Amino acid sequence: MPVLAYMSVREAAAMWGLSERRVHKLCQDGRIAGLIRFGRSWGIPSAAEKPGDARKSAPFDEDAAGADGGARYDWFGPDAKLLVRSGACAVYQLENETGNGLATVYDVFPGVQLMYNDLHLARITGHDDFGVAPDANMLVINHCREGRFECEFPWGECGYIGDGDMVVSALPTPARASAFPLAHYHGVSIVADIPRADQTVGDVSALLGTASIDVQGIKERLLGQRPYFLMRGSEAVSHIFSELYNAPDALKESYIRLKLIELLLFLSVIRPGEESGRPYFYKTRVKAVKAMRDYMTARLDKQFTLGELSQRFQIPLTTMKSCFKSVFGAPIHAYMREYRMQTAAALLRGTNEAIADIAAKVGYDSHTQFSAAFKTAVGMAPSDYRKVSVQNQQHASE
Numbered sequence: 227m228p229v230l231a232y233m234s235v236r237e238a239a240a241m242w243g244l245s246e247r248r249v250h251k252l253c254q255d256g257r258i259a260g261l262i263r264f265g266r267s268w269g270i271p272s273a274a275e276k277p278g279d280a281r282k283s284a285p286f287d288e289d290a291a292g293a294d295g296g297a298r299y300d301w302f303g304p305d306a307k308l309l310v311r312s313g314a315c316a317v318y319q320l321e322n323e324t325g326n327g328l329a330t331v332y333d334v335f336p337g338v339q340l341m342y343n344d345l346h347l348a349r350i351t352g353h354d355d356f357g358v359a360p361d362a363n364m365l366v367i368n369h370c371r372e373g374r375f376e377c378e379f380p381w382g383e384c385g386y387i388g389d390g391d392m393v394v395s396a397l398p399t400p401a402r403a404s405a406f407p408l409a410h411y412h413g414v415s416i417v418a419d420i421p422r423a424d425q426t427v428g429d430v431s432a433l434l435g436t437a438s439i440d441v442q443g444i445k446e447r448l449l450g451q452r453p454y455f456l457m458r459g460s461e462a463v464s465h466i467f468s469e470l471y472n473a474p475d476a477l478k479e480s481y482i483r484l485k486l487i488e489l490l491l492f493l494s495v496i497r498p499g500e501e502s503g504r505p506y507f508y509k510t511r512v513k514a515v516k517a518m519r520d521y522m523t524a525r526l527d528k529q530f531t532l533g534e535l536s537q538r539f540q541i542p543l544t545t546m547k548s549c550f551k552s553v554f555g556a557p558i559h560a561y562m563r564e565y566r567m568q569t570a571a572a573l574l575r576g577t578n579e580a581i582a583d584i585a586a587k588v589g590y591d592s593h594t595q596f597s598a599a600f601k602t603a604v605g606m607a608p609s610d611y612r613k614v615s616v617q618n619q620q621h622a623s624e
Contacts, residue, residue, distance in 0.1 A: 390459025
């Protein structure tokens with residue numbers, strides 16, 4: 227009987243050009259034939275070939291093209307399920323224990339994809355292991371229409387983008403983890419495989435008679451040695467992306483191509499010093515304000531002063547306020563006021579509890595004060611809101 231030779235996860239990762247975490251996941255999913263396990267370790271047959279990984283194919287792998295010629299999209303890993311594909315467009319449903327969402331993906335040019343992200347989840351499984359080779363050369367552009375996006379770096383700091391912000395980064399990325407602190411994110415992502423995109427975009431810009439667009443040059447000039455280039459919401463950025471969000475359906479694919487050229491032209495002339503960055507925050511501070519937020523939302527019937535919170539979570543008051551706003555997109559009291567009103571609205575829609583009891587649950591001792599605050603936030607009194615909600619539910623069931 228022949229004796230089989232085995233290699234470790236580390237050896238397989240080096241041979242296949244994957245991260246050790248990725249190989250561990252392949253082992254756990256049973257995607258490698260002939261595995262043996264001892265303790266917490268895996269033995270991988272030395273002759274095993276790198277699995278054809280449906281979860282993490284490189285985003286622009288031509289060999290992974292669908293039957294209709296569109297590039298297969300595996301950006302969101304195991305959380306994504308293909309709903310429909312038509313020509314150069316595919317729609318994916320994302321779902322995990324933190325929520326769900328939709329990603330609509332267009333193959334804009336060879337080597338370039340644009341994604342409309344409509345997400346209501348706190349994180350995406352595997353979103354930090356993009357499955358690109360260590361020598362990959364990709365440019366990533368993200369624009370946040372609504373919500374918050376968090377990126378954690380290996381040196382222990384976190385950065386954020388919010389409403390109207392645009393960020394340019396690269397793959398492979400130095401980011402260690404990413405998340406959506408509000409479990410709510412709407413925006414656009416553009417991913418370009420630079421060697422392929424430079425040729426395609428160059429041909430298109432020449433055909434349109436525009437100035438030459440150098441995608442590699444954009445990356446080198448905007449990023450340099452920085453992990454990303456950030457622009458806060460501006461009129462120019464808003465103009466480009468607002469038209470992408472409102473592209474007419476009948477002309478969507480052609481319109482997206484034209485707007486992408488416009489965006490790349492814009493990035494070709496902007497100077498790195500023109501961005502207005504947000505400060506980084508150490509992960510320990512971010513953890514503290516997230517724990518503080520969870521503490522407050524679990525006790526909506528209580529009111530806390532900023533001094534009490536600063537002392538309880540051992541974070542300086544000024545740092546606490548600025549970090550909370552960066553993570554969650556609003557000052558502490560404004561965030562909690564909105565959270566209370568959303569909770570109250572859900573109780574008014576879904577229960578028959580007395581309005582006074584709901585007011586107490588969300589931290590209002592006075593029915594009158596609650597009603598005034600609710601009307602300011604929602605536009606109608608709690609009693610009227612409940613009547614309208616009941617009527618809408620009845621109409622929906624008919």
